[in-house]
Amino acid sequence: MTDVVLESLRALVIAIILLFFWHMGRQEGLVRQKGFRYIIIGLAFVFLGSLVDITDTLPQLNKFIILGTTLYQSIIEKLGYLTGLVLLGFGFRNWIPLFPALMHAEEAQKRQNERLEQLVAERTAELSEANRQLQQEVEERKQAQEALAIAHEQAMTVNRLKSQFLANVSHDLRTPLNAVLGYSEMLREGIYGTLSDEQQEANNKIIDSTTHLLDMINNLLDQAEIESETISLKCSPFKPAELIDTTILTLGPRAEARHLKLSCQIDPNLPDTLNGDLYALRRILTNLVSNAIKFTDQGEVAVSILRCDEAHWSIQVADTGRGIPPQALEYIFEPFRRIDGAPIDGSGAGLGLSIVKHLVTLMKGDISTKSHLGQGSTFTARLPLNTTQEFAA
Amino acid sequence: VIKPLAFVIEDDKHLAQIFATALQSAGFQSEVIHDGARALERLAAVEPVVVLLDLHLPKVMGRDVLRATRQDDRLANTKFILTTADPQMAKTLENDVEIVLIKPISFTQLRDLAARLRHALG
Numbered sequence: 001m002t003d004v005v006l007e008s009l010r011a012l013v014i015a016i017i018l019l020f021f022w023h024m025g026r027q028e029g030l031v032r033q034k035g036f037r038y039i040i041i042g043l044a045f046v047f048l049g050s051l052v053d054i055t056d057t058l059p060q061l062n063k064f065i066i067l068g069t070t071l072y073q074s075i076i077e078k079l080g081y082l083t084g085l086v087l088l089g090f091g092f093r094n095w096i097p098l099f100p101a102l103m104h105a106e107e108a109q110k111r112q113n114e115r116l117e118q119l120v121a122e123r124t125a126e127l128s129e130a131n132r133q134l135q136q137e138v139e140e141r142k143q144a145q146e147a148l149a150i151a152h153e154q155a156m157t158v159n160r161l162k163s164q165f166l167a168n169v170s171h172d173l174r175t176p177l178n179a180v181l182g183y184s185e186m187l188r189e190g191i192y193g194t195l196s197d198e199q200q201e202a203n204n205k206i207i208d209s210t211t212h213l214l215d216m217i218n219n220l221l222d223q224a225e226i227e228s229e230t231i232s233l234k235c236s237p238f239k240p241a242e243l244i245d246t247t248i249l250t251l252g253p254r255a256e257a258r259h260l261k262l263s264c265q266i267d268p269n270l271p272d273t274l275n276g277d278l279y280a281l282r283r284i285l286t287n288l289v290s291n292a293i294k295f296t297d298q299g300e301v302a303v304s305i306l307r308c309d310e311a312h313w314s315i316q317v318a319d320t321g322r323g324i325p326p327q328a329l330e331y332i333f334e335p336f337r338r339i340d341g342a343p344i345d346g347s348g349a350g351l352g353l354s355i356v357k358h359l360v361t362l363m364k365g366d367i368s369t370k371s372h373l374g375q376g377s378t379f380t381a382r383l384p385l386n387t388t389q390e391f392a393a
Numbered sequence: 394v395i396k397p398l399a400f401v402i403e404d405d406k407h408l409a410q411i412f413a414t415a416l417q418s419a420g421f422q423s424e425v426i427h428d429g430a431r432a433l434e435r436l437a438a439v440e441p442v443v444v445l446l447d448l449h450l451p452k453v454m455g456r457d458v459l460r461a462t463r464q465d466d467r468l469a470n471t472k473f474i475l476t477t478a479d480p481q482m483a484k485t486l487e488n489d490v491e492i493v494l495i496k497p498i499s500f501t502q503l504r505d506l507a508a509r510l511r512h513a514l515g
Contacts, residue, residue: 171449171478171496175405178497182411185500191414214497234484242492249502278487279480279495 004054011050018043035094042087049080170221174214181210204257211254215290219351222283223335226358233277233362240274240305241266247285247303255293261300267307274313274385280359287352288317288379296321313385316378323373332369333357396422397442397514402432402458403476404450412445415500419507429453436462441471443510448477459489472510
């Protein structure tokens with residue numbers, strides 16, 4: 001009887017294990033795995049074997065067992081156990097290699113985690129280093145910006161000082177030269193008594209040289225102003241007739257000294273006032289006329305002011321001088337350029353025409369040249385003198 | 394015959410002499426003044442026909458001399474000729490005066506200009 005109870009208990013335990021495995025397999029989705037199926041089937045066979053084992057000791061149940069006799073029961077029992085154990089063996093055989101892999105995976109995971117942690121630490125260090133560098137860079141930039149602001153301020157100061165210096169130089173150079181020129185002219189005009197021919201000639205040379213020096217100084221100062229971009233034009237009403245008169249008055253003696261006729265032709269419809277920058281116009285006209293006088297050996301220099309259209313007037317200076325070679329027409333307006341082989345007297349810094357061009361451009365006008373070698377040249381500055389709008393300076 | 398009076402207000406003594414001589418040659422009687430304060434004093438006392446005024450003056454600048462005298466009705470008919478070596482400065486004042494001369498100023502140029510003014514006075 002004890003055997004039956006024990007064998008039943010064994011069958012029950014096996015059934016529980018089988019059910020547990022079955023239930024777990026369903027839950028974990030292991031049913032499709034070959035090894036698991038072997039285990040389930042193996043357990044089923046063992047269970048079957050144990051059931052048959054029970055009937056072994058309960059002969060009264062024999063009639064319900066389709067397999068009949070004890071020998072068969074014994075065979076079935078042994079076969080059940082044997083097959084079940086073999087299948088269990090197969091099942092576990094399929095499953096066992098997974099364990100090291102799982103173990104290995106766990107370790108790998110751990111190592112991976114450690115590696116990740118290390119990587120994170122490294123990256124964090126890199127990031128904080130980059131951050132530090134960035135902050136340093138920001139700091140450096142800030143310093144550079146401050147330095148730049150200081151440098152800019154200094155440059156502005158230097159520029160102001162330069163302009164002031166130019167104004168002072170301009171005053172200090174022109175004043176004594178003006179005295180030299182004035183006294184020489186007074187001598188020439190006989191204010192201090194009549195000069196002998198030789199004295200007059202020497203005096204004329206002083207006047208010539210002084211005028212030339214003044215021209216150079218004026219042009220150098222103008223050029224310096226152009227280069228430092230401090231030149232600014234102001235558009236205001238002026239009397240064009242006065243502009244021409246002043247120029248003729250100033251340069252007349254120079255033309256006379258070279259035995260040239262200095263004439264002027266004014267458009268009969270010239271209004272009393274036009275709009276423009278008087279100083280720039282004076283510089284344009286003075287440079288053009290003194291250039292014409294310099295390069296003309298005989299004949300005349302003619303100044304004219306003519307209407308071009310509704311808004312434009314042209315200031316024209318024509319001479320009967322030596323003319324400009326065609327290839328030189330391309331560069332005569334460039335600063336410091338002088339026509340090859342001219343002027344014969346070697347005077348001039350090559351700035352006059354470049355200043356003229358610059359001023360004409362500032363006044364939103366244009367300048368053109370016509371010239372025939374040996375016959376003379378004509379410079380025409382076309383300027384918007386009717387407009388009251390300010391020039392871009 | 395009393396010649397019309399012209400003031401030469403110029404701090405450089407040589408230039409002042411040249412300008413004064415040019416004005417005298419054109420038929421004016423000239424008085425030379427070397428600083429702005431003295432110019433204001435003299436302009437308050439007499440009414441010259443022509444004032445040749447330098448902008449760069451000791452004590453009181455030419456600009457201030459001009460501003461003070463331009464408000465004086467006694468000097469409404471006085472012709473002001475501004476002289477300066479600084480064209481940028483001249484630009485700011487060219488509407489307040491009759492004539493602006495940029496230095497260097499030629500003796501003959503000033504004499505001829507003054508002669509024309511003298512002629513216009515009759």
